[in-house]
Amino acid sequence: MSVRLKLTGTSLAAGLLGLAIAAPSFAAEDLKQVMERRGLTEKNILAAAKTYTPTGGRDEFLAFSSGGQSGHVLVYGIPSMRILKYIGVFTPEPWQGYGFDDESKAVLAQGRIMGKDITFGDTHHPALSETKGDSDGRYLFINDKANPRLAVIDLHDFETKQIVVNPLFRSEHGGAFVTQDTDYIMEATQYAAPYGDEFVPLEEFNEKYRGGLTYWRFNNEKGRIEPENSFTFELPPYSQDLSDAGKGPSDGWGFTNSFCTERYVGGTMRGRPPFEAGCSAKDTDFLHVTNWKKAAELVAAGKIGKEVNGMKLISMEEAIANDLLFLIPEPKSPHGVDVTPDGKMLVISGKLDSHAWVYSFDKIMKAIADKKFEGKDPYGISIIPIKEVLHTSVEVGLGPLHSQFDSKKCVVYTSIYVDSMVTKWDYCEGKVLDQLPVHYNIGHLMTMEGDTVSPQGKYLVALNKLAIDRFNPVGPLHPQNHQLIDISGDKMELLYDMPVPLGEPHYVTAIRADKLKPAVRYKSGWNSRTDTKSEWKTRAGREKIVRDGNRVHVYGTVIRSHITPEIIEVTEGDNVSIHLTNLERAQDETHGFAMYGQNVQLSIEPGKTASASFVADKAGVYPYYCTEFCSALHLEMQGYLLVQPKGYKASGVEAVAGTTYTEADYNKQVETNIATQDVINSVVGFITARNFKDFPPVVALVEDATDQLGFADEAKAKSEAAAGKKDWNNAMLWANQWWQYQVKTADMGLRAKTYLEEHGAVEVKK
């Protein structure tokens, strides 16, 4: 089909291009007709060309977005803005088996609060691991605001590996932010509360309610947070908000802003003005400046940091005495504090101040060294005056919220909530460069690697909190709207509106796709949550059911298209664990496993071992089956759990076969198989006559096809053995199984053949 765009030579007065499809065999629309029919402008076509990604194409960047109250993380491609995956983090998610298999239940159990399962998270700020301040594509961290928790996702397999609960906080918002070599992950409280589980009346708010800032130690080798090597700064009961860690010259320091430094407690039903009034009454709040490197040393030396609830807590007295903690006034109700790529400046914006403010790190250090303080807060923390640290401030618009950096020197973008726009400005010179309306009420924004030492420029994503009229209506609950903006030129250009269909993302972070090296399979018999060989790993042919009293372990396997075992018999009251290893090596050959009535749903990717445990508390018949459409015989990938009543004795009566087969049936099947083998041979001939080894996807398919054909040989041998004994039933059925494997071989082979045809493979001489 040679369809091509062709210049017609006519152009419309409106500036439209004369552009037609010359199609030999049918009358399709040309581009001009499509534009007219769909009401597209030329600018739209250019935006489409900048974002449209044809089949098999790759995105230049991958974005990792918080899923908000969905408790997930979502991954999308830029510039195509196609969502590639929702990763289950704090919320159980059955497609992934997350929170359904024993292995991931253990991860979620780490996140229990006061012993209770919490089945959601309010994910806020994802952070990618860094090396020397640069995104390295190894790990992703994300926090839960509702219950102060932090999760670690391994980007090797895009799975959640660990959840830690902050043992001091009752709320947090300002996580996750990494130090420049991912030695620590910052997490700050939001709403002040007592540090213990006990009740403290609000009358003692100033004295006993506390904020805080935890530096979680991350073990880069193990890829896990080490709570025992982490520490927390006790902070006043201000509402701490976002943080950022220093980098380059400012490495070793952390910056955490706050709101409601008024320490106001609302009371809408007590005649008191609401929190929103009392928490936004002053003109400035406080930026907290913490020296984490020195603090870590003092804690490690045992000089500061008493253990409270298993967490080393640096008291405000200790922090003050050791010059670890300072405050700087900052504009009213701030949200973002963002360290510039060179680590020399901080950009701060307050939602109720129309300016963005730039503080100089050097000046902060100098003020501290010179003890240039304007007094202390009520808790004795020294306050550095704004005038000592201010580099510049710029009027950026109503409701500035969060800033990210461009690859161009001195260029920063700030989201403007109330004005619903993005302001591009120069933080060196202190001047506005450009403004672009967004739809609507933008929260965070994000540029490519824009919070690292080497921002990549090119694109910006506006995370708009309201979509309102942007999409087809889908009821009172609207999607969010992430808008992609081209920032490669002097002027920002809107490219694409992406609805977010699940959750209200708060923040996104993006990385160059070529920095990621995800796996396509696990080592055989792998526990993907601990990243160790599973104790339940099972090889083909070694499946077994092991009983110990009323504890039953099933060592099973799954492969196209059967589950072994297909029948599991247990007794009412047994504790049953079914462990399944996916024997496939082929990419994307995931099998699922669902069972009636037991809330069992596993996702078993190639190589993985996953386990389902339950109490078989009721006698009965429980069908199970594969939930992934893995082959043409997928529906037949089934089995039965039979829960026998206590004391049940089998009748000893043999089952009568539903259908019986004759020698003629057997011979007919063998004939089919021989014909099918001819098809396979011709496909194999086609492939091997071409330079297929130059195409890795085809090599993988050929490997898989060869595997399947090996299984066919086994079934063929069984078939012939049964035929030798004139057991025509088994001979016929094994012959049919032989054919099933042939079909799977042909499936792979045909896909490989198509690939070669579509990718210009050439004939080779043998």
Added chain:
Amino acid sequence: MSVRLKLTGTSLAAGLLGLAIAAPSFAAEDLKQVMERRGLTEKNILAAAKTYTPTGGRDEFLAFSSGGQSGHVLVYGIPSMRILKYIGVFTPEPWQGYGFDDESKAVLAQGRIMGKDITFGDTHHPALSETKGDSDGRYLFINDKANPRLAVIDLHDFETKQIVVNPLFRSEHGGAFVTQDTDYIMEATQYAAPYGDEFVPLEEFNEKYRGGLTYWRFNNEKGRIEPENSFTFELPPYSQDLSDAGKGPSDGWGFTNSFCTERYVGGTMRGRPPFEAGCSAKDTDFLHVTNWKKAAELVAAGKIGKEVNGMKLISMEEAIANDLLFLIPEPKSPHGVDVTPDGKMLVISGKLDSHAWVYSFDKIMKAIADKKFEGKDPYGISIIPIKEVLHTSVEVGLGPLHSQFDSKKCVVYTSIYVDSMVTKWDYCEGKVLDQLPVHYNIGHLMTMEGDTVSPQGKYLVALNKLAIDRFNPVGPLHPQNHQLIDISGDKMELLYDMPVPLGEPHYVTAIRADKLKPAVRYKSGWNSRTDTKSEWKTRAGREKIVRDGNRVHVYGTVIRSHITPEIIEVTEGDNVSIHLTNLERAQDETHGFAMYGQNVQLSIEPGKTASASFVADKAGVYPYYCTEFCSALHLEMQGYLLVQPKGYKASGVEAVAGTTYTEADYNKQVETNIATQDVINSVVGFITARNFKDFPPVVALVEDATDQLGFADEAKAKSEAAAGKKDWNNAMLWANQWWQYQVKTADMGLRAKTYLEEHGAVEVKK
């Protein structure tokens, strides 16, 4: 910014178009450069133009897709292929509060299996309600294969309203399929099992295991399924699969195919060939033909249908005796059975037969009338020979699975799993018209309203089960790939690859978007799950906390930006229910409500009343807050649940304010407010000087802004009253609250102003 595409007059040898952006103020790429940089062909640009939807644009069709094992339904737009919403159906989903608020917990509780909560579903086949065989956009139905359940989603608000459990089945696959006026919804078993909860050994498979087909009665007025008016056909222990209801001339009849009519029971660990071998040994399986209209009459008359587990069960004997049930052989391991738009033919395909078969409904009726049977199955059901009913059969490819119809007469599309392609063919003449490769291993396919009496043509979606190499890799678990295909011409053209990021969709159904009329808000105080006024509806100013022993009901409200009450005091051990009514009328002004430690997360759309119930089993401090970024003061939309220990007595000591204010503070705030009012007035002036009433979105914004300004007046009055009493603290705080409402007013106003500017509003004379 006048950016436009312009003809340059030069064209490349390769047929590339000479196309440049003439931009006055910056040097951006032109289309040719973008195509070169991104490796796009002209065909790609045409596909991009056919799918790209600029900001604010609308999709022509909305697709409703099963979310597979995610247990959700997903909604996406065609042709933009942007996912607009995941609707929680069988799986709790916290963003929507689904399974978290009391109201939706009650819906999920309807789906309990043997008293147990099942927290996922394996959703398979969505079906849209129909009137006279045409999609009417009122309701959506979806089934759960893992636990045989059926859910009703109201397309008024895109929420799940009802779940019914099939009391006889232990597995089902073939739901949901509606009769032409949505009087009944068909649901068939998949894996045979006994009809009770009790254990029956597999040796009695032929005698006591059963399939079945339920016709659920749907009350179109109430929008609910009526189990008491539903009935089920007892069927042999074949694995029933998909169904379709007749329409037009075939209305009154249903068609249900099956596989494993061999009644084979596998046993991979017992040396027996697996299910897949024994279940695919025969050349044909059975299509079940049921006369539901006559059956419904006989059941209603009490002539047939014994009640079993609360379901009227038509025994095979009754069905045979009353000519309600017949079998017709059909090709091996079929999946789809699809009635043609005119209701005269059935298209059937078996995954292990390379042909699609077309049966004539007239011929089926004639064969029944003439008693042209070729015998009976082992259960005594008459078998109609294929030759009596066959219209034609066509070789469509390896692994044909499911068919959907075009708007063009006689044109049908069949998905071909093993060959990974779509075959377009003519079912009247029996000839192949076109074939297109897809990527990879297509399951179902879907055309626009292609299963109704009036298919819309235009687009086809291929639901490919494997994505493999189509997208950026995201670990061993891949997204699915839905490919959009243009079917408007003679040849099919691939337009777009859409990754499905969560769940493995099985089937999709689409409807013309203009048939849907979703609401943007609820009536104030609405229980959206029962669609009645909530007993917990609360008006502004009527908030209260009601106690009865240890039962505490909180009647609360939410509005930008505070929750009333902001402080809730209860005693350890209390049973607490917090009922919140969203007082907003503005579109998209949803508020959330999350609380620490209690697994509480609500989504409260405008007008909705939602409730969270929990036992306050541990004394302590539990912050709560709004989880939707609803305004600039969103973070301050907070409160505390204080759980006091039993016997707690307040100390009587008053809290000391964190910050106190003076007359000067008050005056300064008032000054700010007056200045802010000037801004508002100028915006109002701009708007009212233009024809804003011609723009409904602006009218809504103005209404909302007026609301907010009304609240500002209230706060202003309180402020002035406090100032009159020289209570400067309250005077200042209420003055600040007054300003907060002004900011919200300005937010709306500025959005309205931008809208008018962008949409060419004109000045009007007053």
